[in-house]
Amino acid sequence: MTIHTPRILAPAGDKNCFLAAIAAGADAIYCGLKIFSARMEAQNFSIEELSSLTKLAKSKNIQVYIAFNSIIKESEQEKVFKILCKLCKFVDFDALIVQDFSLLDLAEKAGFKKEFHLSTLANCTFQSGLTTAKQLGFKRVVLPREFTIDEIKKMARQTPEDIDLEVFIHGALCYSISGRCYWSSWFGGKSSLRGRCVQPCRRMYDQKGQKKRHFSCMDFSADVLVKILKTIPQITTWKIEGRKKSPHYVYYTVKAYKLLRDDPTKKKEALRYLDYAMGREFTHYNLLSQRRMNPLDHASETGSGLFAGRIKNPASPYFVTREDLFPSDLLRIGFEDEPSHTIQRVTRAVPKKGKFYLDKHSKFKVKKGTSVYIIDRRGQDLATVIKALDIELSDREETIIRPVENKFKVAPPRKLGKSKNKPREITLSRGKIRQQSIPSTMGIWISTQGYSAPSSGKNWLWLDPVLFPDEEKICSDYITKAIKKGAKNFVLNAVWQLS
Known part of the structure; x- marks a missing residue:
């Protein structure tokens, strides 16, 4: 069995968290700007701050990734391009984490020549999607934290050359599925895919007279199980979630996983560090296929700290x-x-x-x-280290951020001619229905339960927004049968479904 040494990727939501990650010995740090980041509730960084901090990180041989992982509106493209131009000119970073594919073209036009990493929010959840990701130009795919070890291994076996995988090892869990939660959008009009999740799952709800946090998940912690991940060569990076967390959290989670990676005999010390991190109660969640754990524990409170x-x-x-x-x-x-x-x-x-x-x-x-x-907790030891790094940071020559010329203009959409098709309402069925009862214009939700394909070419077939590795072949076989029967109309809920 070959053991690999993955890099530990630490979160940073402000300057002190960034310095705490350096102090703990992180191999890489990911952070976002004050706009177009999927964690807009974090303090985040200006271009000026990132310019100085990345220089400090590079002097310690630490990589920096910029999370530009918000969905972009068409009206925002010129603003995005201007920001990317400044990033490329004044910040020495190693990768751009994105979920919106428009950023690939915009970043390249802005002069970006380093790696694109596909955010977990893009929800690349089955093997063929990895090939599509490579074709689009991604060098790394961040896998959903909902995967089991077996699903991670299955994705790893199908990973194309020149692309690697990143997995979450610690942090908060979404009640839904990474990149597919619309609860916040429906609850208050603030999209989680735009970094504005209001976390309705953390709130109190009344069910049959029981007022509890029925949807509030515990935190995910791979802890000692990371030893299994070390045997998968395609996994080059272990990611710690938490850009809204404190410097104390960042420091102790990084220290814990460094110990678990480099010296597993110090397991007890590493687990004590995780307790010091002051997150919620931990769960291994789905990681062990044979022993999945419910992340909702109604017997305990799931407040952080x-x-x-x-x-x-x-x-x-x-x-x-x-x-x-x-x-x-x-x-x-x-x-x-x-x-x-x-x-x-x-x-x-x-x-x-x-x-x-x-x-x-x-x-x-x-x-x-x-x-x-x-x-x-602002322990004196950590405070002293952060202060020393802050002094080292202030001693560096400040970069003057000058305006950049913006020649990019969004082309107006071309005028469409008159369509021959008239708008119509289609009833979408998600249950098992009898072949003879399917109207020719009915929409049918493709299931992985092996339902027979419709015989009419007029039906619209809806693909599930999330397909896990074990479901890919079942869905593919269904589509093949449907096409042979004359199916022509499909509704895709992820770009990977083109593959």
Whole structure:
């Protein structure tokens, strides 16, 4: 069995997180701009900041990837092109992470000559899609975190030459499927594919009188199972999710996975680091095919942070801490969607099992039993390292970002002639239907359950938005049979389905 050494890719949502990733020894860092990033809630970076930070990273032999992974509107193309021109001219980065294919052409026109990485939001979930990705010009595909080890191995076996794979090893889970969640769009008009997810899955819902966070997932953690990933040569990169997380989280997750990669005998120390990272409770989720885990645990609360205790005596609220508290620790009392939710900074050390009293001047009335979490910790050791790197950063000569000439103009769409086809409504069926009951104009959702193909060439056949590796052949066989029976009309829900 050949063991490979993948690079560890760390998230950075602000300058201190970027410096924490460097301090922890990350091999690569991914970050986004203040616009056109799939994590718009993170602080993110200006071109000026990235110019300085990437120089510092390069001096430490660390790669930097820019996440430009938002869906782009046609009206935004000229603005996008101008930003890409500045990025290419003033920032020394190694790869562009995208989900919108228009960026391939725009970036090349802007002078980009390095690697394109296909974002997990593009949802490349079956083997033929990898060949299409290579043909489009991608050098790496980020696989969905919903995959099992067996599905990852199946994709790896079909990976073309000159392309490699990146897999998630730690971080938040989507209640839906990567790149295919529209809940936020329907809930408040803010698209997750545009980086504006309002996280409706984290909210409280009432089901038969039970008010709970019924859809809030635990965090994914591959932890000790990364040893299996090391045996797959096509996987060159392990990705840690968390561009909205703190420097503390970035530092300790990177440290943990470096230990698990380089010295598995220090497994206990690595797992302690993951506990220090202060995420939600962990799950291996789907990683082990034979032992899949439900990421929804209704018996526990899935708030991020390290659980520290529950409020007692609302008249003079305090809690008995389950963890040592240190000066500058940041506490979250309650959850963000609760009216009594508040944030408080720890000003003095409190030992484990000691009492911590809340700020008496707080305008919020806290209920008895409210959960308290440590959501950030600014340990002196980490603060010292970050400060030293910040000084090193400030000593570097500042790059002056000048305006760039924008010659790119979006061509207006050509006028369409009169169409011979009139708009019409089509009923779309997703259930199993009898062959003789299918009207010629009915839309049919292609299923992987082996339903017989329709005999009419007038039917519209809808492909599922997500096809997993084991479903590719079933779907392909269905389409082949349908075409032989005269099918001509197909609705594709992913570009990979062209393959």
